[in-house]
Amino acid sequence: MTSDISYTTEDISKLLKISKLTVYDLIKKGDLPAYRVGKQMRVDAADLEAYKVRAKSGRGVAIKTEPKESVPSQPHITTKTASQHAIVITGQDVSLDILAKHLEKKAPQIRPLRSYVGSLDSLIAMYKGESDIVSTHLLDGDTGEYNIPYIRKLLIGSSYVVVNLVSRAAGLYVQKGNPKQLRGWADLQQPHLRLANREKGSGARVLLDEQLRLHGIPSQLMVGYEQEESNHMGVAGKVALGEANFGVGIEKAAYMVGGVDFIPLIKERVDLVMLKKPENLAWIEAVKEVLQSEAFHHELRPIQGYDLSQTGRILFET
Numbered sequence: 001m002t003s004d005i006s007y008t009t010e011d012i013s014k015l016l017k018i019s020k021l022t023v024y025d026l027i028k029k030g031d032l033p034a035y036r037v038g039k040q041m042r043v044d045a046a047d048l049e050a051y052k053v054r055a056k057s058g059r060g061v062a063i064k065t066e067p068k069e070s071v072p073s074q075p076h077i078t079t080k081t082a083s084q085h086a087i088v089i090t091g092q093d094v095s096l097d098i099l100a101k102h103l104e105k106k107a108p109q110i111r112p113l114r115s116y117v118g119s120l121d122s123l124i125a126m127y128k129g130e131s132d133i134v135s136t137h138l139l140d141g142d143t144g145e146y147n148i149p150y151i152r153k154l155l156i157g158s159s160y161v162v163v164n165l166v167s168r169a170a171g172l173y174v175q176k177g178n179p180k181q182l183r184g185w186a187d188l189q190q191p192h193l194r195l196a197n198r199e200k201g202s203g204a205r206v207l208l209d210e211q212l213r214l215h216g217i218p219s220q221l222m223v224g225y226e227q228e229e230s231n232h233m234g235v236a237g238k239v240a241l242g243e244a245n246f247g248v249g250i251e252k253a254a255y256m257v258g259g260v261d262f263i264p265l266i267k268e269r270v271d272l273v274m275l276k277k278p279e280n281l282a283w284i285e286a287v288k289e290v291l292q293s294e295a296f297h298h299e300l301r302p303i304q305g306y307d308l309s310q311t312g313r314i315l316f317e318t
Contacts, residue, residue, distance in 0.1 A: 005044070005045035006042040006043060006044050006045060007042065007043050007044075007045065007048060008041070008042060009023045009024065009027075009034075009041050009043075009113075012032075012043060012048065015048075020115055021088070021090070021115055021117065021125050021130045021131065022130065024086070024088045024113045024115055024130070024131075025088070025129070025130045026051070027041065027043075027086055027113065028086040028087070028088060028113070028132075031051060031054075032047065032048070032051050033047045034047075034086075041113060084108075084109055084110060084111035085109055085110055085111065085283070086110075086111045086112075086113055087110055087111070087112055087113065087132040087133060087283060088113045088114075088115055088125075088130065088131045088132050088133070089112050089113065089114055089115070089131075089132070089133040089135075090114075090115045090116075090117045090121075090122035090125055090126075090131045090133070090134050090135065091116070091117065091119070091122055091134065091135030091136070091270075092116045092117070092118065092135075092202075092231060093135060093165070093166070093270060094303070095165055095166055095270070095300055095303070095306070096114065096135055096165075097114060098296065098299050098300065099112075099165070099287070099290060099291070099296070100112035100114055102290045102293070102295065102296050102299075103283075103286060103287060103290050106286050106289060106290050107282075107283055107286040110283050110286065115131065117131075118198075118199060118200075118201040118202035118203065118205075119135070119136040119137055119138050119201065119202060119203040119206070120136075120138060120150070120200075120201035120202070120206065121201045122134040122135065122136060123136055123138075123150060123151065123154045123155070123273070124154065126154075126155065126273060126275065127154050127155060127158075132274065132275070132280065133272055133273070133274055133287065134272065134273040134274075135165055135270055135271070135272055135273075136150065136151070136203070136270070136271055136273060137170075137203035137268045137269060137270045137271070138150045138203055138206050139203075139206060139207050139210050139266070139268065140210070141210035141211070141213060141214045146268060146269040146271070147162065147269060147271045147273075148162060148271075148315070148316050151273055151316070155273070155275075158275055158318070159275065159276040159277075159318045160273055160274060160275050160276055160317075160318055161273075161274050161276055161284065161314060161316070161317045161318075162271050162272070162273055162314070162315045162316040162317065163271065163272045163274070163287070163288060163291060163312065163313065163314055163315065164269060164270075164271050164272075164291075164310040164311055164312065164313045164315055165270045165271060165272050165291070165311060166270050166300065166306045166307065166308060166311055167267055167268065167269050167270065167306075167307040167309070167310060168250050168251065168252070168267070168268060168270065168305045168306055168307060169250065169251045169262075169264040169266075169267055169268075169305055170203075170204070170207060170248070170249065170250050170251075170264070170265065170266050170267070170268045171248070171249075171251070171262060171263045171264040171265035171266065172246050172247070172248060172262070172263040172265065173196075173235060173236045173239040173240075173246060173247045173248075173249055173253075173254055173260045173261075173262060174239065174245070174246050174260065174261050174262075174263060175239055175240075175242065175245065175246075175260065175261070176259060176260065176261055177261070178261055178263070179245075180193065180245050180246070182245075182246055182263060183263065184263075184265060185211040185212075185214075185215050185217075185265065186215050186217075188211075188212065188215070188217055188221075188222070188246075189215070189217045189221065191221060192221075192223060193221070193222050193223065193245045193246065194222070194223045194224050194243070194244045194245045194246075195222040195223065195224045195225055195244055195245070195246060195247065196224065196227075196229055196234070196235040196236075196238035196239055196243065196244035196246070196247035197224060197225055197226070197227060197228055197229065197235070197247070197248075198228060198229055198230075198231075198232075198235060198247075198248065198249070199228040199229070199230055200228070203268065203270075204232065204235070204248045204249050204250075205228075205248075207248055207266070207268070208248045224244060229247075231253075232249040232250055232252070232253035233253050233256065233257060235247035235248070235249050235253070236249060236253045236254055236256075236257040236260050237257050239260045240257050240258065240259030240260045241259075250268075250305060251264060251304060251305035252303065252304045252305045252306075255304045255305075256304075267307070269310075271315060272287070272291075274287065276317075276318070288312060288314075291311055291312035292311075292312035296311075297311065
């Protein structure tokens, strides 16, 4: 029966043919009632049908559809929780999942929603009003500065604060023993190198493209440049399997995948961006307190490759 069916945010994204960020935005605005089961947000089938009726009659939010296939519904046994203020946290690093958990404990009135989106798309989502906390690690090759040049260009006219989350080593995944002898960015001009690339808009993709530009290396030299993986693990895995000579990513994934060597080339800064709207100020303070807390640091310290020396430090504020 319909009353026994609920959907995940991913299900709704596919059923309505919209992005997961749009689903989160509907939940955040209260247009689509949702509740938490474990780490997942779920929406009852009856509430989804009610939203669709409102949208068709012009009383709901208009949505732009994309041609995607639907997925089957899933049963659940649960009860709805009290209303909370939902905030969307975008980014792919595991430290954001840990942040969401600590924030929920620190401020029970907050309901963190996680969206696993790359750095550039996260900033665009914030500009469009679809995200509340954005993580970004984007290198500006001309200045050597991380994040702030992009933030200032994309969030023109907004008031915001930039706080450091973590710093970490980024560089090259290479096959065991480094048979191609790749030691730096300039070595990528070797002909016929096979690349495991990241998706457009990700921090790793921006890092690679900026280094290719700075070193005058045409991307056309590389086999596989147009083929994209959606995370660091996928890139490292391709290299470990011998399907690529190299990829760009972070140290942690090399240790998790195994079978690859990691060549550190740069320390990248992963920062959080939060818009300083009046209604956001209370939970922004809660985020700052979590970032500076010993409990949060204690949970991050065992993770390979994290530098917490600037975690919680305000780097830029308008």
